[in-house]
Amino acid sequence: MIRLSTKTRQAQIKEAVLEIISSEGLSKLSTKNLAAKVGVSEGAIYRHFKSKKNILLSVIEDVYRNLVVNQKAISESDMIPPIKLFTFLCKQIKYLINNKGVTILLLSQANNANDSDLKNKLLEILIAQKEMIIQIVEEGINKGVWDKNLDCDAFVTLYMGIPAILNIELVLNKGTFNHENFCNKMFVLLERILKM
Amino acid sequence: MIRLSTKTRQAQIKEAVLEIISSEGLSKLSTKNLAAKVGVSEGAIYRHFKSKKNILLSVIEDVYRNLVVNQKAISESDMIPPIKLFTFLCKQIKYLINNKGVTILLLSQANNANDSDLKNKLLEILIAQKEMIIQIVEEGINKGVWDKNLDCDAFVTLYMGIPAILNIELVLNKGTFNHENFCNKMFVLLERILKM
DNA sequence: TACTTTTGTAAGTGAGTGTTCACTTTAATA
DNA sequence: TATTAAAGTGAACACTCACTTACAAAAGTA
Numbered sequence: 001m002i003r004l005s006t007k008t009r010q011a012q013i014k015e016a017v018l019e020i021i022s023s024e025g026l027s028k029l030s031t032k033n034l035a036a037k038v039g040v041s042e043g044a045i046y047r048h049f050k051s052k053k054n055i056l057l058s059v060i061e062d063v064y065r066n067l068v069v070n071q072k073a074i075s076e077s078d079m080i081p082p083i084k085l086f087t088f089l090c091k092q093i094k095y096l097i098n099n100k101g102v103t104i105l106l107l108s109q110a111n112n113a114n115d116s117d118l119k120n121k122l123l124e125i126l127i128a129q130k131e132m133i134i135q136i137v138e139e140g141i142n143k144g145v146w147d148k149n150l151d152c153d154a155f156v157t158l159y160m161g162i163p164a165i166l167n168i169e170l171v172l173n174k175g176t177f178n179h180e181n182f183c184n185k186m187f188v189l190l191e192r193i194l195k196m
Numbered sequence: 197m198i199r200l201s202t203k204t205r206q207a208q209i210k211e212a213v214l215e216i217i218s219s220e221g222l223s224k225l226s227t228k229n230l231a232a233k234v235g236v237s238e239g240a241i242y243r244h245f246k247s248k249k250n251i252l253l254s255v256i257e258d259v260y261r262n263l264v265v266n267q268k269a270i271s272e273s274d275m276i277p278p279i280k281l282f283t284f285l286c287k288q289i290k291y292l293i294n295n296k297g298v299t300i301l302l303l304s305q306a307n308n309a310n311d312s313d314l315k316n317k318l319l320e321i322l323i324a325q326k327e328m329i330i331q332i333v334e335e336g337i338n339k340g341v342w343d344k345n346l347d348c349d350a351f352v353t354l355y356m357g358i359p360a361i362l363n364i365e366l367v368l369n370k371g372t373f374n375h376e377n378f379c380n381k382m383f384v385l386l387e388r389i390l391k392m
Numbered sequence: 393t394a395c396t397t398t399t400g401t402a403a404g405t406g407a408g409t410g411t412t413c414a415c416t417t418t419a420a421t422a
Numbered sequence: 423t424a425t426t427a428a429a430g431t432g433a434a435c436a437c438t439c440a441c442t443t444a445c446a447a448a449a450g451t452a
Contacts, residue, residue: 003418003429031410041431043412048429052410107364108304123368154381157365161357164364168303169353172319185350192389199399199448227440237401239442244399248440 009048012038014059018101026108053115056105060121063102067095068128075132081140082191088136089162089190090183092129096163096170097179103167130156137194146194155193162186205244208234210255214297222304249311252301256317259298263291264324271328277336278387284332285358285386286379288325292359292366293375299363326352333390342390351389358382 004012016037020029031052035042049055074088096103106122133156140146170177200208212233216225227248231238245251270284292299302318329352336342366373 001417001430006429009429030408032408040429042410043432044430046411119368126364126368151381151384154385157361158354158358158382158385161361162354164360165353165357168322168360172315172322185347186354188347189350189354189389193385202399205399226438228438238440239402240400242441 006048009038009040009044010058013045013048013055014062017055017059018099018105021101021104026104053118057117057121059102059105060118060125063099063106064121064125064128067092068125070095071129071132075136081136081143081145085133085136085140085190086183086187088133089159089187090180092163093166093179093183096166097177100170103163104171107164107167126160130160133159140194147196150194158193159190202244205234205236205240206254209241209244209251210258213251213255214295214301216297217300218295218297222300249314252314253317255298255301256314256321259295259302260317260321260324263288264321267325267328271332277332277339277341281329281332281336281386282379282383284329285355285383286376288359289362289375289379292362293373296366299359300367303360303363322356326356329355336390343392346390354389355386 013034016034017029020033020037024033031042031045034055035045038045045055049058071088071091074084074091077084079087106125134152137146137150137152137155141148141150141152166182209230212230213225216229216233220229227238227241230251231241234241241251245254267284267287270280270287273280275283302321330348333342333346333348333351337344337346337348362378
């Protein structure tokens with residue numbers, strides 16, 4: 001038996017979570033399967049995490065660190081607003097496609113809705129993304145690029161629908177997907193809303 | 197013990213399914229809970245349905261009959277395209293809010309994705325809705341109301357994001373919601389995309 | 393009334409769940 | 423080299439799951 005540090009095991013476990021979700025589905029995510037995937041006993045899992053719930057919380061925290069922090073860099077950069085919005089959208093879509101397990105986890109847990117800790121973490125991510133987009137849009141309006149009569153909140157809701165529906169279609173269709181083309185198409189539509 | 201016909205019991209069971217989902221969450225939807233909600237033993241459930249999966253399939257078939265058929269009537273009516281699209285959107289949003297259990301079921305089962313029968317039924321509903329919207333949009337374009345350069349498929353994807361994100365927000369926020377105002381706001385944005 | 397069918401119940405099945413336990417192995421340090 | 427703490431084991435825990443069985447009682451039919 002190989003012995004590794006808690007830190008590396010935690011990383012392995014979290015990776016295994018996403019692998020199982022995206023290849024076998026959320027319902028197959030048992031501690032038994034998880035242990036088997038990592039190549040370790042079930043008891044060892046509980047050496048490195050307090051509970052299954054804590055594993056999922058930790059995964060979601062990673063999402064925040066990896067995706068949201070990355071997006072923040074874009075929203076605070078000095079690109080001009082249209083480029084900024086496009087880059088932001090592409091980043092989000094790309095992440096969504098490359099980390100299918102994450103989004104299935106996010107949306108399914110959102111619907112199960114039993115656990116308020118998990119739900120709060122999800123809301124946090126959702127709100128963070130909304131605020132960044134509002135910021136981008138308002139910057140565009142202030143710089144005179146976009147229409148000042150625009151309802152920002154409504155626009156953000158419509159925007160957030162894109163990752164939401166994309167996830168559903170990815171799961172249902174399970175097929176191949178041209179993400180760059182998708183981003184372009186969506187951005188064209190968004191610009192028609194924004195333009196003066 | 198009261199004895200009722202299979203038909204009425206089936207209806208009671210399906211109603212109980214949606215009640216449990218929307219008030220307690222999908223994870224509480226066990227055959228045990230279901231039987232308790234109907235006021236009947238667990239065995240009685242299996243007198244009227246072959247399996248739990250069949251219960252869910254039957255619920256989803258009801259959605260098709262109630263929502264999709266209703267939407268079809270709108271899309272085939274003789275309203276002018278803008279009114280038609282607005283009516284269609286409102287109907288969908290209203291249904292989504294009044295039948296929260298249904299949408300949680302639809303989206304969560306979509307994510308679980310183990311069962312291809314359920315998945316196919318979901319895809320059927322999704323595709324049916326998409327086709328109706330495409331029809332409405334194309335009618336608008338043909339009648340010269342909307343821009344003929346519009347990418348219909350992309351528009352439909354963006355449109356379908358509205359119910360998708362709304363569902364997520366409803367589950368996460370759990371708060372009150374002004375749906376008429378919501379429809380108006382979304383329609384204003386959609387029209388900006390469509391207009392010539 | 394007598395017989396069959398339908399609808400119901402209570403108790404039970406085996407498999408699966410997340411979690412804990414006493415215990416063993418490993419590796420670094422005193 | 424001996425000690426100690428971290429890491430791993432696998433069986434067992436209490437529980438839930440979807441589903442089945444054996445049998446009772448009501449309803450329908452003759």
